[in-house]
Amino acid sequence: MNLIPKILIFIIIEVRWTNSQEFYGTCNRPFSCGTISGFQYPFRRHQDPAQCGYPGFELNCDEQNLPTINITNIRYQVLGIDPTNQILKLVRGDMIDSICPQDLVNTTIDHELFDYTSSYTNISFLFGCPISFDVVGMIDSFLCGNNGVSPVILVPGAQGPGLCKTSVVIPSPVGFMSSTGLVQVLREGFDVRWKVESRPCTDCTLSGGQCVYDVRASLTTCACPEPPLLADSCSKVNKPEVSSPSSSSSSSSPGTPCF
Ligand SMILES: *[C@@H]1O[C@H](CO)[C@@H](O)[C@H](O)[C@H]1NC(C)=O
Ligand SMILES: *[C@@H]1O[C@H](CO)[C@@H](O)[C@H](O)[C@H]1NC(C)=O
Numbered sequence: 001m002n003l004i005p006k007i008l009i010f011i012i013i014e015v016r017w018t019n020s021q022e023f024y025g026t027c028n029r030p031f032s033c034g035t036i037s038g039f040q041y042p043f044r045r046h047q048d049p050a051q052c053g054y055p056g057f058e059l060n061c062d063e064q065n066l067p068t069i070n071i072t073n074i075r076y077q078v079l080g081i082d083p084t085n086q087i088l089k090l091v092r093g094d095m096i097d098s099i100c101p102q103d104l105v106n107t108t109i110d111h112e113l114f115d116y117t118s119s120y121t122n123i124s125f126l127f128g129c130p131i132s133f134d135v136v137g138m139i140d141s142f143l144c145g146n147n148g149v150s151p152v153i154l155v156p157g158a159q160g161p162g163l164c165k166t167s168v169v170i171p172s173p174v175g176f177m178s179s180t181g182l183v184q185v186l187r188e189g190f191d192v193r194w195k196v197e198s199r200p201c202t203d204c205t206l207s208g209g210q211c212v213y214d215v216r217a218s219l220t221t222c223a224c225p226e227p228p229l230l231a232d233s234c235s236k237v238n239k240p241e242v243s244s245p246s247s248s249s250s251s252s253s254p255g256t257p258c259f
């Protein structure tokens with residue numbers, strides 16, 4: 001009669017233990033993605049379990065290539081990562097092979113997750129402008145592949161289309177002097193800083209745990225190699241109470257098995 005609950009509890013502990021081992025073991029060792037190494041939480045590979053990374057930090061990894069990440073439905077190629085300063089260097093996926101954006105959308109980032117670093121400026125590509133169009137401060141003007149017959153006009157700042165059909169705003173590193181080298185500069189991409197706090201993760205890692213995302217609670221937590229399985233950090237947490245103390249009504253019977 002006593003045996004069945006024992007077995008049940010044993011099974012439950014086994015299952016939780018096994019899951020935690022998996023949770024702990026499969027996530028967040030620093031990993032490489034494509035040709036770049038040094039990624040860790042909040043990033044995860046697209047194919048990793050959801051709890052391995054913070055939502056919005058999924059990378060597409062392809063052995064020979066640079067990683068890509070989708071932010072606000074735009075595919076960016078990751079040119080570099082600076083984990084200490086939480087900086088990613090990005091370039092729009094549709095501007096890798098051409099100075100002209102192929103998708104006529106403004107560059108946007110998710111400001112909940114990322115900020116531009118201070119060292120950027122806006123450039124606007126004006127498409128479909130009238131033939132004799134001329135603007136003050138024009139940086140450059142050139143033909144843009146299959147985007148129409150009229151040349152694209154580059155102007156500084158985030159500008160609306162005005163008399164042109166479409167404007168596409170692109171962040172660019174500050175300091176370029178003229179159109180000379182602009183292609184190069186745009187290819188170098190721009191920096192964004194990710195805003196997910198690293199401090200709790202540092203604490204977690206130092207305590208022997210690995211940062212994971214608790215999908216149910218929607219927050220970053222710490223996966224420990226031993227119970228307690230999930231905590232703020234592994235060493236700081238008290239020993240778990242595996243069985244609840246016997247209900248206070250009757251004094252504990254000495255013969256009761258204890259887990
Ligand atoms: C990323 O965005 C591109 C469009 O820019 C889309 O084709 C692709 O399916 C997206 N990938 C993921 C994993 O969401
Ligand atoms: C760039 O343009 C966006 C709007 O598209 C604006 O919110 C942002 O402040 C601009 N940044 C700079 C540095 O001018």
Ligand SMILES: *[C@@H]1O[C@H](CO)[C@@H](O)[C@H](O)[C@H]1NC(C)=O
Binds near residue numbers: 106166169
């Ligand atoms: C890009 O942003 C500008 C304002 O910053 C806006 O006027 C323009 O319509 C936007 N372009 C697209 C394609 O949404």
